[in-house]
Amino acid sequence: MKIITLIRGTIRELAAKATLYVLAGISTLMLLAAALAVGADSTPDGKTITFFGKQASPPVTNEMLADLAGKLEAGFAGGLFLGIVVFGVFGTAGVIPDALEKGTVDLYLSKPIARWQLLLGKYFGSVAVIFLNIIYFIGGLWLIVGLKVGVWNGRFLLSALLLTYVFASLYSVVTFFGVLSRNMAIAIIAGILYLLLVAGPLDSRQAGLYLISENGIYRGILDGLFYIFPQIPAMESGAMHIIAGEHAEAAPYAQSFLSSGGILALSAWILHKKDF
Amino acid sequence: MFAIESEELSKVYRNGIFRRQEVAALTGFSIQVAPGQIFSLLGPNGAGKTTFIKMLLSLASPTSGSASILGQKLPDVRVREKVGYLPENHRYPGYLTGDQVLRYFGELGGAPPGAMRGRIDSLLGLVGLTQWRTMKVKKYSKGMLQRLGLAQALMNEPEILFLDEPTDGVDPVGRKEIREILKDLRQKGKTIFLNSHLLSEVELISDRVAVLDRGRLLKVGTVDEMTAAGQAYVIGIGGTLPESVALAARAFVMGLTQQGENITAECRTTAELNRVIDLLRANNVEITSVIRQRNTLEESFISLIAKEARK
Ligand SMILES: Nc1ncnc2c1ncn2[C@@H]1O[C@H](COP(=O)(O)OP(=O)(O)OP(=O)(O)O)[C@@H](O)[C@H]1O
Numbered sequence: 001m002k003i004i005t006l007i008r009g010t011i012r013e014l015a016a017k018a019t020l021y022v023l024a025g026i027s028t029l030m031l032l033a034a035a036l037a038v039g040a041d042s043t044p045d046g047k048t049i050t051f052f053g054k055q056a057s058p059p060v061t062n063e064m065l066a067d068l069a070g071k072l073e074a075g076f077a078g079g080l081f082l083g084i085v086v087f088g089v090f091g092t093a094g095v096i097p098d099a100l101e102k103g104t105v106d107l108y109l110s111k112p113i114a115r116w117q118l119l120l121g122k123y124f125g126s127v128a129v130i131f132l133n134i135i136y137f138i139g140g141l142w143l144i145v146g147l148k149v150g151v152w153n154g155r156f157l158l159s160a161l162l163l164t165y166v167f168a169s170l171y172s173v174v175t176f177f178g179v180l181s182r183n184m185a186i187a188i189i190a191g192i193l194y195l196l197l198v199a200g201p202l203d204s205r206q207a208g209l210y211l212i213s214e215n216g217i218y219r220g221i222l223d224g225l226f227y228i229f230p231q232i233p234a235m236e237s238g239a240m241h242i243i244a245g246e247h248a249e250a251a252p253y254a255q256s257f258l259s260s261g262g263i264l265a266l267s268a269w270i271l272h273k274k275d276f
Numbered sequence: 277m278f279a280i281e282s283e284e285l286s287k288v289y290r291n292g293i294f295r296r297q298e299v300a301a302l303t304g305f306s307i308q309v310a311p312g313q314i315f316s317l318l319g320p321n322g323a324g325k326t327t328f329i330k331m332l333l334s335l336a337s338p339t340s341g342s343a344s345i346l347g348q349k350l351p352d353v354r355v356r357e358k359v360g361y362l363p364e365n366h367r368y369p370g371y372l373t374g375d376q377v378l379r380y381f382g383e384l385g386g387a388p389p390g391a392m393r394g395r396i397d398s399l400l401g402l403v404g405l406t407q408w409r410t411m412k413v414k415k416y417s418k419g420m421l422q423r424l425g426l427a428q429a430l431m432n433e434p435e436i437l438f439l440d441e442p443t444d445g446v447d448p449v450g451r452k453e454i455r456e457i458l459k460d461l462r463q464k465g466k467t468i469f470l471n472s473h474l475l476s477e478v479e480l481i482s483d484r485v486a487v488l489d490r491g492r493l494l495k496v497g498t499v500d501e502m503t504a505a506g507q508a509y510v511i512g513i514g515g516t517l518p519e520s521v522a523l524a525a526r527a528f529v530m531g532l533t534q535q536g537e538n539i540t541a542e543c544r545t546t547a548e549l550n551r552v553i554d555l556l557r558a559n560n561v562e563i564t565s566v567i568r569q570r571n572t573l574e575e576s577f578i579s580l581i582a583k584e585a586r587k
């Protein structure tokens with residue numbers, strides 16, 4: 001299928017770029033540090049996780065050790081998420097503007113490929129590369145915690161999929177601005193600004209934007225916007241809860257699926273209307 | 277059925293922040309290209325040549341009018357399976373080798389996986405890139421990229437080939453090779469649509485030529501038809517031509533100029549030429565030679581554009 005060819009081509013394109021090697025390199029360093037730092041200790045009072053040989057908590061029972069490991073993993077995953085946002089968006093934001101550049105887009109579109117196929121091929125190619133990075137890091141950390149602490153947390157491994165999903169959702173916004181502006185810098189800035197100025201404040205509106213006015217319509221609009229746009233922070237904290245073995249809502253994931261799908265459809269429509 | 281047909285095709289690009297600035301890139305353009313021909317679209321920079329191809333390939337949508345390829349009304353995604361395109365200023369992913377570029381775009385173009393290896397080998401041989409096939413494309417020279425572009429356009433064995441300035445950046449030997457390849461493709465029944473402002477190139481291989489200027493079709497015909505109008509003759513004379521005789525001749529010929537002992541007379545017919553000679557002889561001008569000058573497409577092209585500009 002043409003989309004598969006496009007996805008493979010995009011993976012190869014990103015593999016030729018330095019940004020993602022930087023990301024993989026940072027992951028490797030963090031994994032090495034974790035491998036050195038994390039350990040477990042048995043004391044007469046129970047087990048405990050150690051950090052550079054020092055006990056990170058009072059000794060606990062085996063059951064509570066699993067909880068502790070989960071919290072540790074959630075902490076790492078939170079750090080990883082930040083890494084993805086910064087490096088992942090930087091590393092992949094150029095994919096769509098590059099494909100739409102004069103001389104390149106002519107080649108693609110002269111083939112029997114619909115424009116939405118080109119868009120989705122590029123989109124999923126970028127997401128696939130980020131998934132590989134995430135699975136490398138999470139998988140590595142999962143192994144380290146399993147081998148050294150003896151806790152094999154399946155939920156942590158699964159969170160690789162969730163975090164990829166969160167990235168994919170954010171990347172739909174980056175894609176939209178990439179199509180609109182055909183400019184990598186604008187796509188990056190728009191993606192980061194979306195996170196900082198739209199998704200973040202809407203997510204914590206009860207503690208922030210709500211306080212500006214008690215007007216019901218104003219608050220209703222804020223709620224409406226919250227449900228229209230991809231809920232990146234809610235999905236991210238949901239993933240942390242799941243890793244730590246706690247309950248998480250499914251609603252943000254389902255709703256962001258619709259939002260991001262809508263944003264991609266809108267991007268495809270804008271692309272469809274463009275003259276090259 | 278025509279290979280390519282367009283009817284009153286027009287394109288107005290809108291630029292600027294509020295899309296207020298309009299550029300009429302193509303205006304009421306109608307042509308028909310029969311299958312198996314080499315058809316050239318000729319025109320100065322900005323004439324609208326690339327715009328026409330882009331509309332045929334649905335890279336840009338027409339403002340008005342319609343077009344079809346192989347009888348299929350456009351826009352149509354599937355018809356592009358039968359089309360090969362060498363864009364101007366094409367850019368291939370620099371991190372791929374020549375081999376990989378052909379495979380990637382071949383797959384996207386719908387070349388069957390089983391035939392891929394064989395096609396890549398034979399096309400690389402055809403364009404003379406076999407020894408560079410494993411080199412990264414970013415290290416290719418301009419002419420090598422152009423050759424690769426031609427091979428790429430042929431990967432899905434297209435019935436129609438669109439080539440936008442195919443010999444741009446290619447050395448003279450390479451140009452001749454490309455001409456031979458195109459003639460060979462015509463032999464196999466392919467239709468070739470060429471964009472060029474290198475008239476001397478087009479003249480050697482085209483069956484038909486259309487001249488475009490500022491979005492308007494000025495003329496379409498065979499190379500012979502294009503060059504026939506206004507045959508120039510160089511008449512050698514002994515001494516100088518009296519001004520009165522020159523004036524008398526200019527009254528009926530298309531043009532008459534004198535450089536030293538040579539007169540260049542532009543005549544519509546040989547009768548006109550004979551009238552000039554009679555006039556010269558009647559005025560005791562000695563004729564030493566008469567040479568028929570073959571009008572190149574270049575000259576008729578320039579005079580057409582110049583006439584249009586005067587309007
Ligand atoms: N994407 C575009 N947006 C706006 N204007 C455009 C666009 N593409 C072409 N034009 C304008 O349309 C006109 C025709 O351009 P076109 O590229 O078709 O010319 P051309 O005959 O191919 O010229 P050249 O020989 O230089 O390649 C030019 O005035 C150009 O500025």
Ligand SMILES: [Mg+2]
Pocket residue numbers: 325326327364440471
């Ligand atoms: Mg052009």
